[in-house]
Amino acid sequence: MMAAGRAAQLGAKVILLEKNDCLGKKLLITGKGRCNFSHYEFDRTKIAENFGKKGRFLYGALERFGVSEVLDFFQSRGLEWKVERGNRIFPAQGDANTVLKVLTEYLNKGKVKICYDAKISDIMAPDDCSEKFKIILNEQKIVVETIILCTGGKSYPQTGSTGDGYSWAKKFGHTIIQPSPALNPIRTSEAWAKELQGLTLKNVSLQLFQKGKKRDERFGEMLFTHFGISGPIVMDMSKHIGQRLKKGNVKLWLDLKPALDFKKLDERVQRDFQEFRGRMFKNSLKKLLPASMIEVMVKLSGIDGEKKVDHISKEERKRLIHLFKELEITPKQLLGYKWSMVTCGGIDLREINPDTMGSKKMGNLYFAGEILDLDGPSGGYNLQECWSTGYLAGESAAKRKQICQ
Numbered sequence: 001m002m003a004a005g006r007a008a009q010l011g012a013k014v015i016l017l018e019k020n021d022c023l024g025k026k027l028l029i030t031g032k033g034r035c036n037f038s039h040y041e042f043d044r045t046k047i048a049e050n051f052g053k054k055g056r057f058l059y060g061a062l063e064r065f066g067v068s069e070v071l072d073f074f075q076s077r078g079l080e081w082k083v084e085r086g087n088r089i090f091p092a093q094g095d096a097n098t099v100l101k102v103l104t105e106y107l108n109k110g111k112v113k114i115c116y117d118a119k120i121s122d123i124m125a126p127d128d129c130s131e132k133f134k135i136i137l138n139e140q141k142i143v144v145e146t147i148i149l150c151t152g153g154k155s156y157p158q159t160g161s162t163g164d165g166y167s168w169a170k171k172f173g174h175t176i177i178q179p180s181p182a183l184n185p186i187r188t189s190e191a192w193a194k195e196l197q198g199l200t201l202k203n204v205s206l207q208l209f210q211k212g213k214k215r216d217e218r219f220g221e222m223l224f225t226h227f228g229i230s231g232p233i234v235m236d237m238s239k240h241i242g243q244r245l246k247k248g249n250v251k252l253w254l255d256l257k258p259a260l261d262f263k264k265l266d267e268r269v270q271r272d273f274q275e276f277r278g279r280m281f282k283n284s285l286k287k288l289l290p291a292s293m294i295e296v297m298v299k300l301s302g303i304d305g306e307k308k309v310d311h312i313s314k315e316e317r318k319r320l321i322h323l324f325k326e327l328e329i330t331p332k333q334l335l336g337y338k339w340s341m342v343t344c345g346g347i348d349l350r351e352i353n354p355d356t357m358g359s360k361k362m363g364n365l366y367f368a369g370e371i372l373d374l375d376g377p378s379g380g381y382n383l384q385e386c387w388s389t390g391y392l393a394g395e396s397a398a399k400r401k402q403i404c405q
């Protein structure tokens with residue numbers, strides 16, 4: 001939508017082909033329907049580094065249409081925005097529809113022809129007889145000079161993103177970096193995790209281990225579900241967990257009290273036990289744990305819940321502290337594309353000009369959005385990437401056409 005709108009704004013005749021019967025099916029479910037559409041950070045290198053080493057590819061697009069330009073774009077078209085926890089930017093009205101409305105009006109103003117229920121089944125590259133692409137669409141064939149391929153990744157295929165663009169890009173000579181789900185909930189082995197379903201933990205730390213070595217660590221909020229674990233830190237670590245699972249078993253250590261080291265936590269537990277003297281162990285943890293977690297922790301500690309806290313041995317207390325600091329969770333698998341917020345992998349960035357989003361393999365071919373081999377953490381980075389690359393691709397495609405005319 002951004003690419004089409006920008007190309008049209010610069011005078012190009014644009015046709016937007018969408019296989020759904022509406023635009024923005026995925027956009028409307030972003031940020032739980034509130035659309036975390038950007039991240040409040042104006043330093044392009046800081047935005048880019050969230051995409052890992054490959055993030056440098058985004059410098060050109062962020063320079064041309066970065067966070068501040070995105071905010072101006074939406075605000076000048078009537079969308080007020082607000083910054084929430086973790087610098088996440090949302091529409092002030094808390095409704096993704098307001099973002100879609102701006103984009104739809106942008107398209108309409110540029111007189112972009114929008115075709116719904118327009119499932120592209122194939123695209124044929126220009127050949128010796130024709131200098132145009134042939135798009136095979138339902139029963140029709142459409143002939144166009146330039147293509148901006150924005151079919152997204154493979155995540156949430158129920159929204160229309162089924163990775164269709166990869167095969168056309170491959171046909172045009174592009175390399176596809178093996179796609180895999182990212183920002184994905186995790187299925188875990190432990191039965192107790194299911195007992196905690198619905199419980200959100202804030203300010204906890206999660207560490208990823210493989211072969212005895214710490215491989216990753218995140219701090220923030222997570223959630224227990226009927227299948228295992230989810231929530232921001234789990235989702236952000238899921239790509240790494242998925243990659244590690246391909247190499248063998250991995251373990252997660254959940255630190256429920258990252259602000260306290262073992263010694264300080266022990267002192268704190270002793271103080272609580274002192275306060276709850278004469279009471280049962282199971283009734284002595286309410287200052288340290290959410291109520292719904294106490295039963296599970298008592299069970300895991302192996303300490304009799306009915307035992308008086310004053311009778312708990314040093315050994316037992318040590319076991320409890322260990323549980324608080326290193327509660328072991330075993331990831332079994334990622335939940336897969338159906339529930340992954342983004343796709344890792346996609347069109348190899350080395351084959352795309354970062355200053356134009358144009359293909360280095362074929363003229364008049366551009367890419368933007370999640371189809372690219374780029375994925376960021378949650379926080380508005382992924383949509384920012386889409387706006388930046390989309391705007392640049394639209395602009396480059398339109399300008400190139402003007403030069404050629």
Ligand SMILES: Cc1cc2nc3c(=O)[nH]c(=O)nc-3n(C[C@H](O)[C@H](O)[C@H](O)COP(=O)(O)OP(=O)(O)OC[C@H]3O[C@@H](n4cnc5c(N)ncnc54)[C@H](O)[C@@H]3O)c2cc1C
Nearest residue numbers: 019030031036119120151152160161164369370380382383
């Ligand atoms: C549940 C969820 C929540 C998210 N929340 C956030 C968030 O709050 N903030 C954030 O930054 N990111 C979020 N994301 C990620 C973000 O939505 C995506 O990165 C972004 O939508 C990708 O945009 P895109 O235009 O590249 O691809 P898509 O949004 O996937 O759009 C691709 C479009 O191409 C169409 N298409 C595909 N194949 C064909 C074909 N053969 N013919 C015709 N049309 C076709 C599809 O129907 C689709 O409409 C979320 C994702 C999900 C799934």
